Each structure stands twice: as structure tokens, then as C-alpha cells.
Amino acid sequence: MGDTENKEQNVTSANSEELLIEIRNLTKKKLFWQKISTCFIAAIAGIVLVTMVIVIPQLEATLNHINDTAIKAQDSLNEANTMITSITEASENFDSLVAKNGEGLTSAVESMSKIDFEGLNEAIKDLQDAIGPLAAFMSKFR
Helix, strand or coil: CHHHHHHHHHHHHHHHHHHHHHHHHHHHHHHHHHHHHHHHHHHHHHHHHHHHHHHHHHHHHHHHHHHHHHHHHHHHHHHHHHHHHHHHHHHHHHHHHHHHHHHHHHHHHHHHHHCCHHHHHHHHHHHHHHHHHHHHHHHCCC
């Protein structure tokens, strides 16, 4: 029985050695792939860091410019609102002015249409005929 036990120990020892060699080989492969993935992660982290260093100041400047533009646009809108309010008030005032003066203008036009221009012209001609000789007489004394 001693021989069988010895054989079993040798077989077990050989199996253990093979298992250990296989475990070692698998561990080396895992370590190789972990090193590669670590290098990729480090490269990606470096790219992200460089990108942040370059992009963030430009992004901040762009955001400041957008903010300034938005403030100017808001000021322009406020000025436009003020101008629209002024125009509306002016048109309302113009409407009331036309309404108030419309009656006066209508009565003035009606009064002018009632004037007898032919009679007025004839009266002026009669006045010239009456004053004409007096003006000629007075011009001799100058």
C-alpha cells in the first residue's frame, strides 16, 4: 500500500504543479491586460485634463460674451418698449387733437364757404374807384 500512496502523491503533486503553472499563466495574462487598460485610462484622463485646460477658459469667455449680448438685447428691448409706449401715447394725443380741432376746422371751412367772394371783390373795386382820385390828389403833395 505504500506504493499506491506514493503514486497518488506524485500524481497529486504533478496536478498541483500544472494547476499552479496554469494559474500563473492566467495571472500574467490578466496583469498584461490590466496594464494595457490602465494605460488607456491614463491616456483618456490626460486627454480630458488637457481638453479641460484648453476648453474651459474659452467656454468661460464665450459665456461672458453671451451674457453681455443678452444684457444688451434686454436693454434694447426695454428701449423699444419705451419707444412703443411713446408712439402709442403720441397717436392717442393726435387722435384727441384731431377730435377737438375737427369741430373748429369744420366750422371754419363752413364759414369760408359762406363768404361771398364776388360781392367782396366788387366792394374792393368800388373802394378803389372811390379812393383812386383822392390818392392821385394826395400824391401831388409829396
